[in-house]
Amino acid sequence: MSVTASAPAKVILTGEHFVVYGEPAVVMAINRMVYVSVEEASDSAITISSTLGVAGSFKPAGFVPLVGDLKTEKILNPIYIAAKSVLSFLGKRCGLNIKVDSKIPSSVGLGSSGAIAVATVAAVGALLKADFSREEIAGLPYEAEKYVHVKPSGIDQMICTYGGVIKFSKDKEISRLLTKVDIPLVIGNTGMQRTTGNLVSAVKAKHDAYPILMEQIIKSGGCVSNEAAEVLQNGDLDRLGDLMNINHGLLSAIGVSTESLDRLVNAARNAHALGAKLTGAGGGGCMIALSPPGNEDVIASAIDKAGGMPLKAKQTNDGVKTWVTK
Numbered sequence: 001m002s003v004t005a006s007a008p009a010k011v012i013l014t015g016e017h018f019v020v021y022g023e024p025a026v027v028m029a030i031n032r033m034v035y036v037s038v039e040e041a042s043d044s045a046i047t048i049s050s051t052l053g054v055a056g057s058f059k060p061a062g063f064v065p066l067v068g069d070l071k072t073e074k075i076l077n078p079i080y081i082a083a084k085s086v087l088s089f090l091g092k093r094c095g096l097n098i099k100v101d102s103k104i105p106s107s108v109g110l111g112s113s114g115a116i117a118v119a120t121v122a123a124v125g126a127l128l129k130a131d132f133s134r135e136e137i138a139g140l141p142y143e144a145e146k147y148v149h150v151k152p153s154g155i156d157q158m159i160c161t162y163g164g165v166i167k168f169s170k171d172k173e174i175s176r177l178l179t180k181v182d183i184p185l186v187i188g189n190t191g192m193q194r195t196t197g198n199l200v201s202a203v204k205a206k207h208d209a210y211p212i213l214m215e216q217i218i219k220s221g222g223c224v225s226n227e228a229a230e231v232l233q234n235g236d237l238d239r240l241g242d243l244m245n246i247n248h249g250l251l252s253a254i255g256v257s258t259e260s261l262d263r264l265v266n267a268a269r270n271a272h273a274l275g276a277k278l279t280g281a282g283g284g285g286c287m288i289a290l291s292p293p294g295n296e297d298v299i300a301s302a303i304d305k306a307g308g309m310p311l312k313a314k315q316t317n318d319g320v321k322t323w324v325t326k
């Protein structure tokens, strides 16, 4: 038997980084998916292959690369950790063959690692007939996310488990936001891959150097997300756009924007976006622009002219899903 799980990508509308320090963030699942298929192996190895062009086998004696270069183990390790977390949670020992097919660009702030970890946990759980609750599916990938993000808030695991739009704070119940209107977003990818963990560490260094100042900025970031959650539920896109602009200013202040992100943000604003900001950890990766309804193509072409790759994506209410494939 083989089981497949899908999980969506995400965009953080407001509150990235500040969420690591306990403030709320607002995050939306988008209709770009990762698919993870799992079957029991005939040996004790956990063998993983990915459409990212890497494959390898985690054997009791160590890692054996099958496709890819020196980075293969580092890329596959979080998937291995996610699968192992399920096996140790269930007290089971068995080999697995895992295939990852990701439609989410990696290392650009759209949550590909979280989606892969969540889909892996769900698929392995379903294969072993674990009947996991959503809470368990969202919780079990934590070690895998820690490997990638250093000090993850848990936001990525949560959104791709539940889907929709949620207000998330560490150690609090999530609240689902029922939005009255569509949120017309255009994503702009700078094409610069970066590591979330490095950016989270850089923000921590800034916090260590300027604790009083940074606390004020972090609190302001939380304020932005509280207001954003309210205006979203009232369908007030103009105010949401303002709040995204303020959020981008705060993220620049803590040092995670870059020249190319600023260029795409400014291009989108000049093309009449209601607001624009970087999304995810920054340092490269993606920005998002909130479009007046019907103006998405104009903003997408402005992003393209400014050197970015526009990406169309819509909100999805689908979280993680599993099904038996054969």
Ligand code: MEV
Binding pocket: 012, 015, 016, 017, 018, 019, 020, 109, 111, 149, 151, 152, 153, 154, 155, 156, 196, 200, 280, 281
């Ligand atoms: C990453 O998608 C968002 C960050 O806030 C890190 C985290 O919350 O784990 C930068």
